[in-house]
Amino acid sequence: MKKVWITIVVLTAATTLFFLYRTVQTPDVTMADAGEQLAERYSGTVTKSAERNGQYVYTIxxxxxxxxxxxxxxxxxxxxxxxxxxxxIEEQYVHREETAPVKESGPLTEVEAGEIALGEVPGTIDEIEMGDDEEAGSFIVDIDLANGGEATVQVNAISGEIMSISWDD
Incomplete structure (x- = not known):
């Protein structure tokens, strides 16, 4: 009878340790979820994904x-x-006619994001900062309006696309 109890205790402990180990080893964000979020955020398509040195690497x-x-x-x-x-070059030309200008290399700078925002909402720039978790991949440009109000313009950090505008009186 003792052997049965010892076996039950050992199996229970092993099962508990296995599930604790799996919980610790499971990443907070899956590779698929992170890739989908990037593709949505930057209006693109993930063509490759891999894990390297504990980080996810994507080609988009x-x-x-x-x-x-x-x-x-x-x-x-x-x-x-x-x-x-x-x-x-042909794709760049067509894209320029249809939407905001294409930046020639790399992500936008704060200055470029500010210029794009001012092209949509005239005023004076109060502050430019990178977006937080919900706005990652974009610049948040606060613009003081001539009427005393304020507008907040969210500009995509890669494409320069205006993602949203909110108005405060």
Whole structure:
């Protein structure tokens, strides 16, 4: 009878340890989820994904070219973005006519994001900052309006697309 109880205790302990180990080893963000979020955020398509040194590495095609993006596998935060390929000249020309101008290389600078925002909402720039978790991959540009109000313009950090505008009186 003692052997049965010892076996039950050992199996219960082993099962508990296995599930605790799996819980600790499971990343907070899955590779698929992080890739989907990047593709949605930058209006692109993930063409390759891999895990390297505890980080997720993606190749994403967007209208402006191809980028390699490195994401922290624990938090899902974008760590690094590198431009790989530019689209063909014909694609750039068509894209420029249809939407905002295409930046020639890499992500936008704060100054460029400010210029794009002022092109949509005239006023004086109060502050420019990178977006937080919900607005990652974009610049948030606060603009003081002539009537005393304020507008907040969210500009995509790669494409320069205006993602949203909110108005405060």
């Amino acid at each position: 095609e967007v209208a402006e070219g191809e980028y390699e993006m490195i994401v922290d596998s624990k938090t899902g935060e974008l760590q690094e973005m590198t431009r790989m390929l530019e689209p063909a």
